[in-house]
Structure formats: C-alpha cells, structure tokens
Amino acid sequence: MVMAWRFGAVDVDAVMTVIRDPATFADWMIAVPPELRAAANWPQVGSVIERDDGREPRARHAHNRQLVVAVVETWRPDHELVVRLRSGLGGWVRIAVNVQPRPGGALIEVRADPLTATARLRFTGSSRGRAEERCAQVAERLIHLATTEEPED
Structure with a gap:
C-alpha cells in the first residue's frame, strides 16, 4: 500500500x-x-466507468468487461470514495480517496493498494516512489478542480 496527503x-x-x-x-x-x-x-x-470508444455495445457484447476502467466499492457522500481501478500496465488497484475537514480547508488522503500480481510489481522497489507520487497527483488535481471557479455566462 502507498499513501499520500495534501492539504x-x-x-x-x-x-x-x-x-x-x-x-x-x-x-x-x-x-x-x-x-x-x-x-x-x-x-x-x-x-462503473468504462472506456468510451464512441460505439454502443450490442447483442451478446452488451457488457464487455474489457472496457471497464473503474468499479465503485465504497461511497460515503460526505467524505470517501473507494474504487477498484484497472491499471494501465495490467492488473487492478484499489484507490481510496478520503476527504477530511481541517481548519482553513480540507485534507485529502489518497491510498493505493495493488490487488493483483501484475499491479503489485509497480508497488515494490524503486517503483514505490512513483506510486506515491501518483497518489499525491490525484489529491493535487482534486484540490485544483475544487478551487477552480466556474466561468460566468
């Protein structure tokens, strides 16, 4: 497991x-x-979140598991989302985003747990630092998107 926090x-x-x-x-x-x-x-x-190739699946291919990118495992609307995410290099990773109120803002904690052997390879040795960096980037992007003001019409 790797973890990162951002305020x-x-x-x-x-x-x-x-x-x-x-x-x-x-x-x-x-x-x-x-x-x-x-x-x-x-x-x-x-x-679920699926890849969108622009075509609607039909007939017996109406549900193609190969297109699934993420599946929600836990949803607590006031502070937490846990998804099982298909790793770009293969395998599945559990990503947990927990948002906690703090004086002057919020603390965003992002945890990543590899669920399959292929994903575990990316969480060992020198790759561990890159996995922690990716968790930090998720938190930073959430902060950026949450602070961006809506354009006025």
Missing part, C-alpha cells in the same frame, strides 16, 4: 462535488484514458 484551502463539499461529477473523473484520476463513460448511478456502489 488545500478548499471545502470538503467542493471536493466531493468534483468526485460526484463523472465528467471530471479523467481529470483527477491518474493514468486513465480521457474518453470515458460513467454509469447513470455514478458514484453509487457497484457503478
């Missing part, structure tokens, strides 16, 4: 709003393809 002068609700929006998933999650499609019930437990 931002941002409200917990603002961070959770970013997480709730499936359109921002590729913006804050590291190493996922930009073309994604979320289930209608995102981020409820069991909902």
